[in-house]
Amino acid sequence: MILRVVEEVLLTLLIVAGACGGIWTHRDARRRIEDPFFLWTATLLGLVPVLGPLLYALLRPPETLHDVQIRRLELRELEVGLTERGPFCHACGSAVKADFRLCPVCTTRLKKPCSSCGGLLQPNWLSCPWCAEPALEIPPVQADLDAALTAETAAAAAAGGN
Ligand SMILES: [Zn+2]
Numbered sequence: 001m002i003l004r005v006v007e008e009v010l011l012t013l014l015i016v017a018g019a020c021g022g023i024w025t026h027r028d029a030r031r032r033i034e035d036p037f038f039l040w041t042a043t044l045l046g047l048v049p050v051l052g053p054l055l056y057a058l059l060r061p062p063e064t065l066h067d068v069q070i071r072r073l074e075l076r077e078l079e080v081g082l083t084e085r086g087p088f089c090h091a092c093g094s095a096v097k098a099d100f101r102l103c104p105v106c107t108t109r110l111k112k113p114c115s116s117c118g119g120l121l122q123p124n125w126l127s128c129p130w131c132a133e134p135a136l137e138i139p140p141v142q143a144d145l146d147a148a149l150t151a152e153t154a155a156a157a158a159a160g161g162n
Pocket residue numbers: 089090091092093094103104105106107108
């Protein structure tokens with residue numbers, strides 16, 4: 001009689017454990033598995049009391065579908081960001097704005113203003129596309145510095161002469 005009761009209790013426990021495992025496995029699998037065949041295979045496995053859910057937990061895909069989707073979106077964003085990256089300094093690679101005349105980081109000249117209309121020209125353009133004026137070579141900064149130094153030396157010499 002007692003044996004019978006124990007047997008019934010154990011059987012009930014097994015059924016409850018199986019049902020709980022099945023429900024848990026199904027709910028978890030729905031978040032991780034897209035394919036209905038594998039989803040229901042996992043659910044069936046989950047119905048095996050105790051061992052089923054354990055086995056499922058070992059074999060289930062590590063990422064939920066939500067995680068996978070987020071990862072894909074992040075990857076896409078990264079790709080788009082790489083391909084649609086704005087203009088950058090060809091010397092140091094810093095991001096610059098399209099209307100910058102020089103790179104604020106390394107002071108490389110990026111654009112030169114047209115001597116006639118003031119439009120910003122690429123350094124390799126030979127003519128202004130807006131006013132058709134030939135693009136004039138801008139004297140490099142070094143030359144200006146030399147001229148300034150020469151003028152200063154001359155001024156100093158003149159001052160010394162007096
Ligand atoms: Zn730069």
